[in-house]
Amino acid sequence: MKIFIDGKLCSEQDAKVSVFDHGLLYGDGIFEGIRIYNGRVFKLKEHIDRLFYSAKAILLDIPMSHAELMKATVDTCRANDLRVGYIRLIVTRGVGTLGLNPRSCKNPSVIIIANTIQVYPAELYAHGMSIVTVPTVRNLHSALNPAIKSLNYLNNILAKIEANNAGVEEAVMLNSEGFVAECTADNLFILKNGALLTPPLSAGALYGITRGTVMELAEKAALKVSEPNLTRYDLFNADECFLTGTGAEIMPVVKIDGRVIGTGQPGPLTRKLVEEYHALTNSTGEPIY
Ligand code: PMP
Helix, strand or coil: CEEEECCEEEECCCCCCCCCEHHHHHCCEEEEEEEEECCEECCHHHHHHHHHHHHHHCCCCCCCCHHHHHHHHHHHHHHCCCCCEEEEEEEECCECCCCCCHHHCCCCEEEEEEECCCCCCHHHHHHCEEEEECCCCCCCCCCCCCCCCECCCHHHHHHHHHHHHCCCCEEEEECCCCCEEEECCCEEEEEECCEEECCCHHHCCCCCHHHHHHHHHHHHCCCEEECCCCCHHHHHCCCEEEEEECCCEEEEEEEECCEECCCCCCCHHHHHHHHHHHHHHHHCCEECC
């Protein structure tokens, strides 16, 4: 495997970062997870844009332009001969002293790993997932805004551990006011009376690229889409529920906190969106070859 680090493609053995990198010492950095389908990088521009927005929010100067980063991403996929897969694009604050002051870090590091992806078992896509609400609340946007896709994922990891302890794969995370924010690595949608609802960014959701794509698909299908605050009561009484994420794609949810959602099977609108999403992933994106 060839890995891009600071302008060079190197072998997996040589792809190393310093123990003084503040990405490691403090989680000081940002990242993106991007999919490759059918020889194309899906929604590459949107991911690079979001990376730059995250960078701006944490005052991190990415030492490459949008265009250079897009080219480096595509080149890394080509160097690894990939037609399907997953890209992890990381920008760390770089090497500094042991103190947390980012001023000691002079050169942010850019790392691009293009590899395969392990998705959830096909069985879950066919029959839907059970999820639970966990006690760990989503980071306050006034503390560490969940819109920043930072290397500091401990908030999500704690929630994931709680989901695992409850015997499920994903967790509903509420914000400090008790409204639904999102899941540990996915956004959440419900369908109620023919309208699609998803929590607003102000509730603590990431501005998910898949979330945006699904909203566009729904609007094209003349479905009403809105972003109100949602409570667990709204989830329990939904007609359909699904999660969205670059890795998970669209995952039907059939049970939340022991309450059966809708018919207990992936709903017809969820299935239709899954079909349309796959049609889009297979036909659009930045060509690698
Ligand atoms: N929320 C969180 C916390 C995430 O980490 C992710 C990315 N896996 C998402 C939502 C989904 O975002 P996207 O559709 O851009 O992958």
